[in-house]
Amino acid sequence: MTTTQDRVESLRDQLVAWRRHLHRNPEVGFHEHDTADYIEAELRQMPGLTVTRPTATSVLAVLKGGKPGRTLLLRADIDALPIEEENTFEFRSQRPGAMHACGHDGHTAILLGVARLLSENPEEVPGEVRMIFQHAEEIGPGGAEELVMETGLMDGVDVVTGLHLNSQLPAGLVVVKPGAFMAAPDTVHITVKGKGGHGAHPEQTVDPIAVGAQVVTNLQHVVSRHVAALDALVVSITYFQSGTTHNVIPDTAVLMGTVRTFDPELRQRAPELIERVVKGVTEAHGAGYDFRYELGYRPLINTDWVAAQLKEIALETVGEEHYQDAQPTMGGEDFSAYLEKAPGAYFNVGSGSDEADSRWPHHHPRFTIDEESLVTGARMLHAAALRLTTPE
Ligand SMILES: [Zn+2]
Ligand SMILES: [Zn+2]
Known part of the structure; x- marks a missing residue:
């Protein structure tokens, strides 16, 4: 096991705790005030990060690395859906009519985990890593558009990546695809x-x-x-x-x-x-x-070289038995807004399993994730942060 894996492993309980807190307290797009406050408070406990609020309900953490390199944007979406949760587990939604039914609670926990790991060892990070906790992915024209058009978020960004958990894939499976990925x-x-x-x-x-x-x-x-x-x-x-x-x-x-x-x-x-x-x-x-x-979100077209690097990272991080080339999907994503401004690639991490009863489709009132996928996601994104900031 590499040190990266050990370090993510040590964060396992924290990843689950973050995710469950967020799952209990969902807020829909443009209303993520408590969510953003929570994320900001967690980030402020991590040394070396510059934390700001580009919009009322989004949070940006910037880490300047200890050696020259590229500027990378990592993105997690943080919004929930206007759905009444039907799960009965202890950390189900405490807010009537709102639910994390797409896995964005997991994305947020994963990116918090990556922020923690990077902030603990800034000297090993080349370049600069910007971590954006983005609001309102589920509501067109989408929070990404607002961040890209109305804040300087993408100024000087060389490459961008992010992930979506996917309940229709087995927990822990990583899938990547160059070119057209989402419609x-x-x-x-x-x-x-x-x-x-x-x-x-x-x-x-x-x-x-x-x-x-x-x-x-x-x-x-x-x-x-x-x-x-x-x-x-x-x-x-x-x-x-x-x-x-x-x-x-x-x-x-x-x-x-x-x-x-x-x-x-x-x-x-x-x-x-x-x-x-x-x-x-x-x-x-x-x-x-x-x-x-x-017109809705743009089609999500992954940059070939970034997708190729993510595939290599996946093969090293999770191994061949947990990797597949992705199939294109007819679903849409506002991550495409970032790809208008910089090369990058978006990938999926499977979160479905029978043990966790997490094969329900996204946006279903019984949707949940196998929390093992948080560890896989953090491993991938942490390794990607180190690799994609490294200059050629
Ligand atoms: Zn969704
Ligand atoms: Zn989603």
Whole structure:
């Protein structure tokens, strides 16, 4: 066992204690006041860190290393979700209507652990490590965007990394992928404008429900007939609202959906492809439409060399039997905002196990993590901090 591993091992109980405190006291995006106060107080006990609050509910700790090197940004997101927790363990949420159901309590504990380890041995750290405890990952346009655009957080940053726990992977498994890793989650809003009337006389109306149904089925042609099979595109209409009762044809139907892409060019083309279908179908039936397209987080594209280094670090730190190349996912992440400004890579650490009953999906009221993943995450991120700050 390397010294890094010994040192993380000695932090095991502390990692669990931090995580459980945070789990008990969840706060949703932009309301993480107690969370940020807690993180700040913990960081202030660690020598050698400069601790500030870039925004009201985010915390930044900066460690200047003892020798020349790169400036690295490590990121953990700290926000919870508006979910009523259904777990019954002793450290379940004490706050009605809020829950750490995505693992951000774990991310925060892991980064606190890394801050502690780095602060204990600053002379071994090259360059500079900035540790950002980021607010509001779950709420678009996301806390990352605010930090990147409105604070100097990324000024002079050479490389960035961070991790997400993943309940769908076995606890302790590390997965990394170069290139496209997570999709851009954009949103489409469509209103089909028909002409209401009596349900017995559809010929006197323009039925927005019938037209809306055509829009939904025709949109699938965008995917199957206008985009090459290997260019990943998902169009899901997830909301269809119209009508009030059984014998009245309504005036309008409101549709919403999510559009997921990896490729920036395809992402740019998608609104036009979709609107063309909406326009064609509504016109063919004498209906009108409103169309609104909202861009979500950017696609998360990992920088190849950083992903390659993380893979090497994983092979050294957790070993071949706990490493896999990652598959791309259609989920979105505001970590992509940092990657607009500097090279970097985002990776996953598995947190699912039967023993911890932690295979529930993210955002589920029973979600939890196998706390062994805290140790794996801290090992990875600590090793990454030392490696990625080391100049070529
Ligand atoms: Zn989430
Ligand atoms: Zn998350």
